Amino acid sequence: MAITLNVIVQGVLTGLVYGLMALGLSVIFGVMRVVNFAHGEFTVIAMYAAFILFEMLGLQPLIVLLPIAAAFFVVGYLLQRSLISPFVGRAEHEQFILLVGLATVIVNGLLLVFGPDARPINLPYSFDSYAIGSLFIDKVRVYAALGAFAVAAALFLFFRYTRTGTAIRACADNLTGAAVVGLDVKQLYAVTFGLGLACVGAAGTLMATIADASPSLAQAYTLLAFTIVIIGGLGSMVGALVGGVLIGVSEALAGFYIQPSMKSMFSFALLIIVLVLRPQGLLGRRL
Amino acid sequence: MLAVDGISVYHGDAQALDEVSLTVDEGAIVAIVGANGAGKTSLIRTIAGMHRPASGRITFQGNEIAGLPSHQVCNLGIGQVAEGRQIFPSLSVSENLDMGAMLPRARGARERNRQRVLAMFPKLAERLAQAAGTLSGGEQQMLAIGRCLMGEPRLVMFDEPSLGLAPTIVHDVLKTIRDLNAEGITCVLVEQNVAVSLKIASRAYVLENGRITLSGTGAELLADARVRQAYLGI
Ligand SMILES: Nc1ncnc2c1ncn2[C@@H]1O[C@H](COP(=O)(O)OP(=O)(O)O)[C@@H](O)[C@H]1O
Ligand SMILES: [Mg+2]
Numbered sequence: 001m002a003i004t005l006n007v008i009v010q011g012v013l014t015g016l017v018y019g020l021m022a023l024g025l026s027v028i029f030g031v032m033r034v035v036n037f038a039h040g041e042f043t044v045i046a047m048y049a050a051f052i053l054f055e056m057l058g059l060q061p062l063i064v065l066l067p068i069a070a071a072f073f074v075v076g077y078l079l080q081r082s083l084i085s086p087f088v089g090r091a092e093h094e095q096f097i098l099l100v101g102l103a104t105v106i107v108n109g110l111l112l113v114f115g116p117d118a119r120p121i122n123l124p125y126s127f128d129s130y131a132i133g134s135l136f137i138d139k140v141r142v143y144a145a146l147g148a149f150a151v152a153a154a155l156f157l158f159f160r161y162t163r164t165g166t167a168i169r170a171c172a173d174n175l176t177g178a179a180v181v182g183l184d185v186k187q188l189y190a191v192t193f194g195l196g197l198a199c200v201g202a203a204g205t206l207m208a209t210i211a212d213a214s215p216s217l218a219q220a221y222t223l224l225a226f227t228i229v230i231i232g233g234l235g236s237m238v239g240a241l242v243g244g245v246l247i248g249v250s251e252a253l254a255g256f257y258i259q260p261s262m263k264s265m266f267s268f269a270l271l272i273i274v275l276v277l278r279p280q281g282l283l284g285r286r287l
Numbered sequence: 288m289l290a291v292d293g294i295s296v297y298h299g300d301a302q303a304l305d306e307v308s309l310t311v312d313e314g315a316i317v318a319i320v321g322a323n324g325a326g327k328t329s330l331i332r333t334i335a336g337m338h339r340p341a342s343g344r345i346t347f348q349g350n351e352i353a354g355l356p357s358h359q360v361c362n363l364g365i366g367q368v369a370e371g372r373q374i375f376p377s378l379s380v381s382e383n384l385d386m387g388a389m390l391p392r393a394r395g396a397r398e399r400n401r402q403r404v405l406a407m408f409p410k411l412a413e414r415l416a417q418a419a420g421t422l423s424g425g426e427q428q429m430l431a432i433g434r435c436l437m438g439e440p441r442l443v444m445f446d447e448p449s450l451g452l453a454p455t456i457v458h459d460v461l462k463t464i465r466d467l468n469a470e471g472i473t474c475v476l477v478e479q480n481v482a483v484s485l486k487i488a489s490r491a492y493v494l495e496n497g498r499i500t501l502s503g504t505g506a507e508l509l510a511d512a513r514v515r516q517a518y519l520g521i
Contacts, residue, residue, distance in 0.1 A: 163385060170375045170386050177373035179337050181434060182361025182390050 002134040007256045008249055009137055013145035015248020017206045019241035020148040021221065022228035023155065024199030030235030031172040031192045032088050037099035040221025041106035042197060046072065046204020047213035048110065051119045060123060065147055065205050072201025073194040080193035085186060103222065110215040118212035126209075144206040151202045152241055155195065159237070168192050172235075220264070227267050231274045233284020242282060246270060288313040288473055289334070289365075289442060294343030294353065296326075296333050296497075303329035305497040306343070311442065311490075316464070316474045318488035318505060320481050320518055326497040327477045328370050331444045334475075335367050336360035347442070362390045366440025370447050370477075372431040376420025380411055383419045383430055387437030396439060404433035407463075425456035432463060443467065444475040461487065481518040485509045493518075 025039050036042075049068050053059045083102075087095045128139040159165040168188050171178045178185050211217070224247065232243025247267050254266040274281060289311040296304040303326045311317045321327050332338050334345055336357035345353040352360055361367075375383050384404060388397040405412040408429040414422065419430055428448060435443055445464060449457040457480065465487055468474050478484035485491055488505035493514065501508065508514045 163389065166378065166382050167386060167389055170378055170382075173375040173377050174373055176337075176369070176371075177375055178386075179357045180335070180367050180369045180373045181387050182358040182438060183386065184356075184358040186356075 003256075004253075006135050006137075007252045009135060010141055011249035011252030012245050013137070013141040013248070014210060014252065015245035016145040016148040016152075016241065017203055017210070017244070018224060018228055018248050019232075019244020020152050020199055020206070021203035022225045022232070022244050023152055023237060023240040024196040024203070025225045026229045026232070026235060026237060026240040027155070027199065028193055028196035029229070030237075031168055032189055034084065034088060034095055034193075035092075035099070036196065037096060037222060038103035038106060039200060039225045040223070041103045041110075041218040042072070042200045043204040043207065043221045043225075044110060044213060044215060044218040045106060046201045047208040047211075047217070048114060048119070049201075050205040050208035051121055051213050054121050054123075061121065061205050061209050062143055062147060065151075065202055068205045069151065069198040069202040073198040075194075076197030077190045077194035079197075080190040081186070084193065085189065088189060103218070107215050107218050110218070114213075114215065116215060118214040120212040121208050123209065138210070140209045144209050147206045148203065151199065152237075155199065156237060158195075164188070164191065224264075224267070227271050230281055231271055233281025235285070236281065236283040239281055239283035288315075288348060289475075290344075290346045291330075291334065292344040292346070294330075294333060294340040294345060296329050296338050296340050298329070298338075303497055304333065304340075307494070307497070307499055308343075309492050309499065309502070311473060311475060313473055314468070314471065315489045316468050316476055316487055318484040318491040318508075319475065319477045319494055320484070320491060320508070320514070321477075321494035322517075325494045327494055328446055329497075330494065331367065331369075331446050331475070331477065334360075334444065335365060358390070361438060361440075362392050364392065364439065364441035366435040366438050366443045368428075368431050368435050368443060368445045368448055370450070372427050374419045374422075374427050374430050374434070377418055379416050380419050380422070380430060381415040383434050384411075384437050387434035390438050393437060393439045397437070400437050400439065404436050407436075408433055425452050425459070428452060428456070428460055429463075432460075436467075440472065442473040442475065444477075446477045447479055448476075450479055481514075482509070485514075 021043055025036055028034055028036050046068055050061045050064060053064045087098050125139045129136045130139060130142060159169060167183050170183060171185055171188050228243035228247050229240055231246060232239025250266045250270050251263040254263040291307060291309050293306045293308050294304055295306055307330060319327050329338060333340050336355050340353050344351060347363055347365060375386060384401055388394060388400060410426055411429055411433055422430060449460050461483055464474055464476065476484050476488065485505040485508050491503065491505050491508045492499050493501035
């Protein structure tokens with residue numbers, strides 16, 4: 001029983017990082033109806049960025065979290081302004097080709113530069129844990145989860161309380177209305193894509209402390225982010241976090257009690273159950 | 288103040304406007320009359336920068352604006368109370384008003400304009416925190432007008448502002464338009480209620496299948512046999 005609880009708590013912590021990654025996907029889709037098929041690929045780039053900064057400059061991931069997120073914001077902003085903007089509102093298959101193409105370029109670039117081997121970040125506290133009663137919780141997971149929660153909370157507050165955040169919600173709510181009142185939609189879309197990638201940058205940096213960076217993770221993370229967003233409900237920010245935690249727990253339990261290679265099977269089973277019982281996702285609005 | 292000179296607009300292959308020209312003098316109320324599908328909304332949205340004309344010129348206070356993006360057109364002082372109101376249903380009334388004042392020209396005067404709008408529409412003041420989608424049709428129209436005024440427009444284009452509203456509210460909306468005009472805001476008015484709109488208009492145009500077929504003062508068009516037959520059913 002204590003072991004099960006331990007596994008669940010670890011799963012919740014990992015799941016919050018998954019949730020932050022999925023939050024980026026959800027925000028981009030919710031506002032622009034663009035599905036970022038390169039989401040996992042960007043996550044892995046962030047993991048390598050954290051790895052390099054640690055190996056070369058000795059900077060720990062928690063210190064470079066915000067700088068990497070900021071850099072990803074800028075990349076996302078510029079990417080939207082240049083490459084993606086012309087595809088907004090176009091047919092899904094055209095967006096699909098663009099972003100899958102981008103994903104392929106990224107993965108092959110990573111393979112070229114880093115090779116296929118996994119790159120771990122060995123922090124001084126990588127193997128430490130907090131003992132709480134009979135629970136043993138990995139220190140890195142606690143920090144990663146706190147970091148993910150803080151970034152997600154900041155994003156919530158931004159969307160809820162700033163005028164720019166409100167303007168982005170307005171674009172998602174009624175695009176014609178946004179043009180009618182003179183909102184600069186292209187600019188707001190670029191900010192949105194930037195914020196989506198900032199989530200990814202932060203999530204990847206935190207992920208690098210609990211998983212080893214490798215190009216092969218990219219596709220798995222893209223799929224994982226989709227699964228989470230669909231379970232949580234497309235366009236729901238809280239849904240992305242809840243979905244992340246559910247997937248984190250299901251992976252942890254499956255990995256512990258059955259075997260690690262089976263964990264994604266359980267995530268998909270969860271996805272199918274949600275799709276059957278509640279097609280709009282746990283916290284999604286009925287379409 | 289506004290001069291539209293020979294603009295043609297296409298939606299894909301379909302032509303919506305064919306060499307349309309009109310002028311709007313400062314301080315005027317200009318009515319545009321036409322059947323469904325005549326191109327009235329296309330005309331307003333083209334002026335607003337939401338469609339790009341294939342040819343022709345649009346000048347506002349001497350500046351060429353055809354082809355400018357809508358946020359830049361709005362920032363020159365051209366506001367729109369759009370067809371279907373186009374409020375933000377999941378945003379609160381207060382947030383909707385704020386969105387009208389995101390234009391650089393209006394940011395500084397946000398609080399003053401908000402007080403002015405709330406004094407004008409006390410119903411909105413009672414519902415500031417409510418989601419705009421839960422308002423009644425008439426309240427949504429007030430919100431659409433109030434949101435437009437938050438942008439400090441000099442010219443407001445009203446696109447069927449009384450569509451779907453109860454008769455008493457239609458009266459309020461038209462009175463609001465006259466009041467705003469009296470305060471110095473130039474108005475372009477597209478109205479289902481042709482008789483009333485011609486009565487308050489200083490100048491009017493008839494749009495048919497994307498072409499201007501008739502123009503004159505409101506009184507002239509009210510007296511015109513073709514207008515009376517086609518739009519007033521007399
Ligand atoms: N976005 C659009 N795409 C294609 N056709 C359109 C679009 N908007 C309007 N139209 C067409 O253009 C013509 C003019 O429409 P509109 O300007 O809405 O007329 P009105 O406002 O006078 O009813 C109509 O035939 C309409 O079907
Ligand atoms: Mg219309």
